[in-house]
Amino acid sequence: DSGVTQTPKHLITATGQRVTLRCSPRSGDLSVYWYQQSLDQGLQFLIQYYNGEERAKGNILERFSAQQFPDLHSELNLSSLELGDSALYFCASSVDQDGNTIYFGEGSWLTVV
């Protein structure tokens, strides 16, 4: 157990819908990272938050957004879902801003039908 908690573990939804994925970082960690893992793209960095502020942005679509709340948990919002958004979404956390020591959650499987 890494200490990073993600919910839900599995989610099936229809195209055009909106979902929210939730992540609770390890106790004491201030940074949260979101990654998308798909068969054709591998593990792609989406976005990082540090202590409530967006710190770095990767290949995140405009239909996707995220935020980190005062209690440091984070949510990834995916809207206008397409079949190609089906993937495993990982959250990771670290104590500080750099990703040299990060811990991953078990992921949220999203299937868009």
Add this chain to the structure above:
Amino acid sequence: AQSVSQHNHHVILSEAASLELGCNYSYGGTVNLFWYVQYPGQHLQLLLKYFSGDPLVKGIKGFEAEFIKSKFSFNLRKPSVQWSDTAEYFCAVTSSGGSYIPTFGRGTSLIVHP
């Protein structure tokens, strides 16, 4: 921008065989290098990492990796694999140029037959 290439996408071995997984990165400056493992149904976990010093690093479960700066490589090795090593293996890099956000390779699926 930094990037990572893993050349072996699927590797199938028998128990006791030796393993070497290739990883090459592209970035002109100082890098930190990592290998992560993802066992079926589990989260990614760190196998080993290289920041500086001895280019041969040893990790958990008998794995080791060698950093060869001239070749921009960080290959993962294990002398004798076990069935329990069946997993997905990811090479990753961080650097100042990438804001120390880990960039991952596409992964190598290793299947070890008993």
